[in-house]
Structures are given as structure tokens and as C-alpha cells.
Amino acid sequence: MKRVRLRFENIQQVVGSDDVAVIQLTDMSRERAISIVCDERMTQQFMIRMRHPELCRTFLPEALSKMLEQHYELMVYGLHDGQYQTVLSDTDFNKSTSIRMSDAVLLSMITGYPMYIEETLFLRQSNAFDENAKGIAIPINTMDRSRLNIALQRAINEENYELASRLRDEIRQRSEEKKDDY
Numbered sequence: 001m002k003r004v005r006l007r008f009e010n011i012q013q014v015v016g017s018d019d020v021a022v023i024q025l026t027d028m029s030r031e032r033a034i035s036i037v038c039d040e041r042m043t044q045q046f047m048i049r050m051r052h053p054e055l056c057r058t059f060l061p062e063a064l065s066k067m068l069e070q071h072y073e074l075m076v077y078g079l080h081d082g083q084y085q086t087v088l089s090d091t092d093f094n095k096s097t098s099i100r101m102s103d104a105v106l107l108s109m110i111t112g113y114p115m116y117i118e119e120t121l122f123l124r125q126s127n128a129f130d131e132n133a134k135g136i137a138i139p140i141n142t143m144d145r146s147r148l149n150i151a152l153q154r155a156i157n158e159e160n161y162e163l164a165s166r167l168r169d170e171i172r173q174r175s176e177e178k179k180d181d182y
Helices: 040-051 060-067 101-111 119-125 145-157 161-181
Strands: 003-013 020-027 032-039 072-080 083-090 096-098 115-118
Touching: 003 032, 003 040, 003 101, 003 119, 020 040, 020 101, 032 040, 032 101, 032 119, 040 101, 060 101, 072 101, 072 119, 083 101, 101 115, 115 119, 145 161
Parallel strands: 072 115
Antiparallel strands: 003 020, 003 115, 020 032, 072 083, 083 096
């Protein structure tokens, strides 16, 4: 399996929403980028580490990372129900555990553990990276159901029927996948 190493690029608050931000990750050459949505609490964790790193030296994640072996990595290997599937594992792959992607990005930032994504997933989910872009694209298939429904209603209200159709299709597809899971 080919994989792409990711690097944290930035985090930006979503305009008009105080409780949502978007994390942007790029490949190491900064040619392509993926975006993930994170909640307000996770945004606060990123912001404090970016603005006041000296305050964080004795926080639990930082303290634990100093005590743990440095032989871990993070791998994004799939997408299910709007969530990236991510695993933290030792580099010998003897131990592993699932981890939420936004937590994986934060853990990578704190510890320096490398973070990878399966190459075909990265190519499917990423866009060309432009550090001067005025906005960040969020793939519809990574939005949670409540945000999909809000976006659908907004698209209908704004008479953007092409977007509304794509949002409706994503909601239907997830409903069908949910049925298949049972």
C-alpha cells in the first residue's frame, strides 16, 4: 500500500460558525491538501498550542509524550459515514488503536509522530494546495449528518439546486450504507 506523509498546515474558523473550524493538512511537498472539520473544543486545543506553546509543556498530552517511546505513527486508511478512519500504531504494528482524526493531528503536532494517509484516499479527497487561497474546500463526504442537513437547507433557500442535489445524494448514500451495516 502506498501512502503519503501529511503535515499540519493551518486551522481556520468557519465563517458564520463559532463551533466549527477546518484543519488543513498537506503532503510534504505542499502540492495537495485535505481538510477536516473539528469542533470548538479541539479548535481551542490547537489554538493554545499555536499561540502559547510555553504554557503547554506541562499539559497531560505533552507530559505523556515525553514518557512514551517515540516509535508510533498515525495512519488514515478510510472514510466511513463522514469520518476519516485513523489508527495510532507502534511502528512494528504490534499494537494499534483507532483515533479520531482531529485528535490524531493534534497528537502528531504534540509528539512529532508521523501521520500518513493511504495514497488513493488522499488523491480522491485532496485539492491542489494554494497557501494564498481565501477559503478552504470541505469535501461533502467528510461533513457530519447534521451539517449536511444544514447545508442542504441553505442550498435550497439559496436556490443552488445543483449543490442541493449533491448534498441529498450524499445523505441518501449514507442512509443506505447505514442499512448495509446492520
